[in-house]
Amino acid sequence: MVGRERVVQLLRQLERAACRCPAHSNTFHRGVGAATCIVRKTDYAFEMASSNIRYGEGVSREIGMDLQNLGARNVCLMTDKNLSRLPPVQAVLESLATHAVKFKVYDSVRVEPTDTSFKDAISFAKCDSFDAFVAVGGGSVIDTCKAANLYMCHPDAEFLDFVNAPIGKGKPVTGALKPLIAVPTTAGTGSETTGVAIFDYEPLKAKTGIASRAIRPTLGIVDPTHTLSMPEKVAANSGFDVLCHALESYTALPYNQRSPCPPNPITRPAYQGSNPISDVWSRHALHVVAKYMKRSVRDPGDLEARSSMHLASVFAGIGFGNAGVHLCHGMSYPIAGNVKTHSAKGYSVEHPLVPHGLSVVLTAPAVFNFTAPMCPERHLEAAEILGADIRQVKREDAGAILADTLRHFMYDLQVEDGLGAVGYSREDVPALVKGTIPQERVTKLSPRAHTEDDLSQLFEASMKLY
Template structure:
């Protein structure tokens, strides 16, 4: 039985859910088809987005060659920031407006894909920058209509941004991350080529891989879609609808794949099977959370990353100091799932089993604790930092961390139980050290 602290199923609540999944192509060698795909979408003048590192490696060259072979006019924007900021989004938007493009192709991690989404939006529907940014940091104005076609080609196994309508950035002045969310921002095609991650260092695989797992576990343990009011014309279903039978399919399989292959992919760079499986898990998790939503670990992560520009993570030595997104998320996850486990015990236990935990003779009431323990064991096995204290945070930082998390109500409302300011203080304290 669901704990009484969970969001209740409403007698007159929603009885259905909406699925708007992205089109997807998956397999080694798919980047060679980017040109024909772009041409089929009506693209003629194409903005090709990437970052300075990806611009120098083979996957980017494969995409560029394919676009040119299809006879398309291609302009390259290779200044996407890793962990983008409001300033880097604005620079990309200026490039997009000046270029008068009829289509976009992004080759890179979630930062590149999100930058292309934002550039496409502001070039198609010009507005003040904060107009479309989520409340309370922005106006939360709805995107007025479709944007130009976008093919997203991920080169990391984590964000799932190729399947979602969300673009995340670091609001430097506010010292917190936030984003823009709209169904219109979802790329028209996710072109997923696992060969793109063959050269990723172990630290990057670990960070992005744990982003996969937290996406999937959060969407599987999210509040039920039936706990929301029935939609009407004035209040349609939100992009994040809560856990539902369709999102459960992708989230559980992504958790299984992550539990089976993440440690292998991190610890053996030659394990092609593991990296292919992790890439597929990332896309499955993206499809799931783009529909059901994510909750507490992601809400907590935005201030963890936004307040710290001094940390250098393993595998990110060539980037500016920052907390990579996957690390900022997963370091909150064990504490968060211990907290939410009492609201949806069966779902937490199911997730723990999918992740590889031994659950024989385990009571559902212990599902959150077992899930947290399995995550911590995987974090240790892949050399992740030991909690927020390893990033340099301490008790004195908790009030500011909480303030940033409280601004993420769009995510916190997806949690399976209500989250108060006091709850967040306790969660950040619990996340400081795990072993």
């Protein structure tokens, strides 16, 4: 047996060597002459978080029972004007009626929500004592419902309190929220899995959001029959969101290179950087997109393809919900926020609109050509999954190969020919760069550091694709 003096000596050696940053704290007594701790600057851990997910054809019929099981007595159902007349909402309403669940409907969600539309939904939620929420729709509906739940449960909070810094204060959410059941009707955002709610902050003409694990849905009801009502263009743009979620999270800065190291676990961001668990989900989502996305767009009745893309949205949502996205999304926010006159096909809206998935993918060829030098193997693997032959390719060509692969993929699905085709010109580049700068929550996850000049060049390279 080791002698007592030897044990004490070993403990003192450990004390002198050990780091006392929050990530490596210990309870040893700090004696005289103990070494000063060097606090680490990058994170050392990642955390896996996701909503519960239930998948199956017709599974929406169970939602009334779910609310009964939760003991819900007064439910807020949120959707948009167009969806309120379509089968997905009707299926949920029938389930609520069948199981005698009391509810009120808010159907004024704005497609591509703004701070104004968020506040309107929040006011609706605050005017009643709701004990559960149901969101039926795409990412716009689910994100709006997350915000309504959050601020109803924090009635004294100012709107910018929980909004991501530097636009908002980025305060952590410490109070409990009501249960939220999300029923996605598009195969794109993955919002049913994440603790993120995105909106257009009108004063800056750029998107921002709220990011906290506390706001993620309690349950995502993934019913593939709901995707059959998506028009061709909606299916395409939603699918491109899935594609970029998977690509960006797979190529994001590794979690152990992200800074700062959080002083408390509650301040560890939802977007943590690529990690071994998110990689699995993101890579698998890419495989599904490669196999089924074109089919799902070209044939709205192809239930296998649309079901597969619905699951791919979930897979990519779990991946990026924990790893994060980077430049494509960061640059997409001012593209959507500064839209002038572009009218998106397939969307029943009265305002100019560059749909989210479209605003994201338009810069993808330029972005991945730019980021490839930092992790060429991952860029080449993604290109191969999407159909490229990489057998004779050099590592330094990874960016060009993935960019060309993406262009071919986009061309086959008749994506608009760059930013110029949705109303932008080189004169708009300074405004687009200005709107990207506040998106540090995502842009800092780029594997390659970038300057304002780099962003300008990426926007200019995205004016025309083919």
